[in-house]
Every structure is written in structure tokens, then in C-alpha cells.
Amino acid sequence: MLAPETLVRHELAGLSVRVVDAAHEGYVGVEGRVVDETANTLLVEDDSGVMQVQKAGATFEFALDDCETGDVSYAVVEGERLVARPARRTELTGDSKWR
Template identity: 60%
Template sequence: MNPTTLPRHELAGLRVEVVESPNADLVGLGGVVVDETTNTLLVGTGAGTKQVPKAAATFRFTLDDGQQVIVEGERLVARPARRTETTATSKWR
């Protein structure tokens, strides 16, 4: 996995932080992606699991090698299995 292909990979287990959102309560929320649905990421935090709408946030993911990648949540809106099986080079897949 690298910064270019991150949206096509499984996100569970990655560290994530919400860097932008119209909902000010979500900005700064961080933890580990526990699970995801078509429209949300479930983030495990010190205060429990929080559900974050993908389309309403911009995320900063930290890869295993320490690289940080910022992804617009709208790019992640899809069923996880459908998103990960896409092999096209389009930035929207």
C-alpha cells in the first residue's frame, strides 16, 4: 500500500484522524479504523468507538511505514469490498 493506492485498500487497522469536517465536533477525532460501511468509518478512540460519515470529512491516514496520507472522504464512499476490488488507475476508484 502506498499513498496513491490507499483508497483502494482495506482501511481497517490504520490510524486515522479527521482533519476537516462541517461538523466541528469531528475535527481532531482520531484513533484506529475498526470497521467501515458504505458511508461511514468506525473509529476506535480512547472514549469508545465513534462513527464518522465518510462524505462529510477529510481524513489523515497513517500508513504502517509512518507516511501520512490525506484523503477526501467522498473518495471512500463505496462498499468496502467493491472499492478494494477496483484496479483501474482513476483517482476516483
């Protein structure tokens, strides 16, 4: 189940996200849907296009919809916790530091 506590172990593509703080001022306030992810960046799409945001040095707020209740909760995550290949970060076995 996708919850704020387990967000870093899940696929981020498709989630709504907002950059709440960043070392690069141009990233602050970027808001939209995650359309892709690399080891070091999130690609966030809004009405004006897609922006590539560096994970390290940024703080993200993800909106998590509860399909059963319709409630929305928010998870604030330091970008450094997301820096890794998506497949490596989300794996459940092996020597991943995200287990």
C-alpha cells in the first residue's frame, strides 16, 4: 500500500508532486505529475510542458490519493532519499539500503 512512510520504495511515475524547496530557485513551485524518473531526476509535467528536476538538493511533496476513502494525504520527502535507479530503489529483496 502506498503510504507516506513507504513512498520512497514505490514507483513515483503518475504521482502528483510539488517542489517545496530546492537549491536551484527555478525548481521551487514546480508542480504537476511525475511522468518519468532517472537515478538523479524527476520529470514533472504540467500544462506548459515537462521540467526535469534534480532530486538531490530538492524537497518534494507528493499527493497520495486513498482509493477506498477518497482522502488525500501528503508526503514530504527529501530528494536525497530518492537518488537511485528507480528499479533499485523499489526492489524488495537484495542488498538495497531502502529495504
